[in-house]
Amino acid sequence: MVEHGGTSTVAPEGGIGQAARRPPLRTMLADAHSGMLLFGITPPRQSASAEQVREIAAVTVARLAPLNLDGLVLYDIDDESDRNPVRRPFPYLPCVDPAVFHAEHLERWDRPVIIYRCVGKYPEPELRDWLRSADPDQILSVFVGASSRHKTVHTPLSRAQELRREVRPDLLLGAVTITERRDEHLRMVAKQAQGCGYFVSQVTYNVDATKSVLSDYFYTCRDQGIPVRPVLFTLSVCGSVKTLAFLQWLGVDVPRWLENALRNAADPLAESYDQCLANARELIAFCRRLGMPFGFSVESVSIRKVEIEASVALAGELRALLS
Numbered sequence: 001m002v003e004h005g006g007t008s009t010v011a012p013e014g015g016i017g018q019a020a021r022r023p024p025l026r027t028m029l030a031d032a033h034s035g036m037l038l039f040g041i042t043p044p045r046q047s048a049s050a051e052q053v054r055e056i057a058a059v060t061v062a063r064l065a066p067l068n069l070d071g072l073v074l075y076d077i078d079d080e081s082d083r084n085p086v087r088r089p090f091p092y093l094p095c096v097d098p099a100v101f102h103a104e105h106l107e108r109w110d111r112p113v114i115i116y117r118c119v120g121k122y123p124e125p126e127l128r129d130w131l132r133s134a135d136p137d138q139i140l141s142v143f144v145g146a147s148s149r150h151k152t153v154h155t156p157l158s159r160a161q162e163l164r165r166e167v168r169p170d171l172l173l174g175a176v177t178i179t180e181r182r183d184e185h186l187r188m189v190a191k192q193a194q195g196c197g198y199f200v201s202q203v204t205y206n207v208d209a210t211k212s213v214l215s216d217y218f219y220t221c222r223d224q225g226i227p228v229r230p231v232l233f234t235l236s237v238c239g240s241v242k243t244l245a246f247l248q249w250l251g252v253d254v255p256r257w258l259e260n261a262l263r264n265a266a267d268p269l270a271e272s273y274d275q276c277l278a279n280a281r282e283l284i285a286f287c288r289r290l291g292m293p294f295g296f297s298v299e300s301v302s303i304r305k306v307e308i309e310a311s312v313a314l315a316g317e318l319r320a321l322l323s
Contacts, residue, residue, distance in 0.1 A: 076116040131163060180206055228293065
């Protein structure tokens with residue numbers, strides 16, 4: 001998940017232009033289209049001033065305007081030290097609620113948004129109020145449960161899913177998929193039975209593992225006579241050893257050969273960029289052969305300007321590949 005940084009870019013006048021018209025994101029996901037492209041960010045830190053938050057919002061819209069994205073992903077960050085006792089390479093700092101950031105600061109973003117909800121952070125009344133207020137044509141969501149079974153939560157994931165069915169059944173709900181897990185296809189089918197309409201992967205570097213899970217999921221759906229739901233593959237560049245350490249802390253499986261290459265490359269950012277592009281091409285070809293609906297979400301897990309700009313460039317190349 002991205003930790004937000006900024007540039008001095010000035011936001012353009014007006015909204016986000018429509019360079020090429022495609023169906024709305026909700027329609028593409030609900031109808032299991034392929035070729036969707038999104039960009040993922042984390043809202044500013046809670047310690048940011050109101051002026052800084054406004055500036056970050058303006059910079060974000062300006063930075064992403066040329067990409068002709070189908071939507072934006074707004075992450076919800078929670079403290080996951082209970083999941084991984086290893087010291088976090090980048091310190092955990094609370095961020096603005098993504099729903100608040102979208103509602104109060106992204107008025108110039110005129111395309112759909114997938115808003116993550118770490119549901120355990122929110123008391124049930126607060127989650128219920130947000131569900132009631134969410135416009136299902138512009139807002140989609142991904143519900144994320146507790147990072148470990150030992151964590152104290154306000155609202156369990158199962159109850160959050162019930163609330164969505166009770167309060168806002170027309171809100172298109174997705175789920176996280178971790179494609180390195182061998183039984184992940186069974187988890188995906190189970191989440192689908194609970195109302196999940198699409199999946200967003202953890203950052204993908206191990207393409208072989210991802211292809212295996214996709215194949216297992218596709219044929220399990222076929223054998224059970226249930227529809228195959230789209231998977232959005234998350235790609236993120238890695239521009240330093242510290243970024244690599246953070247990806248691994250998050251649980252991303254970076255193959256050993258690629259880890260060696262990144263640690264020893266004169267330019268690890270260029271190395272990872274090329275690998276992300278190669279991975280994207282391989283996944284596109286595989287999904288098209290299989291008949292698997294898919295898309296991509298690009299993010300930067302670093303606040304370094306050079307890595308953020310590389311992620312934006314990667315998204316631009318992906319748009320060309322998906323066109």
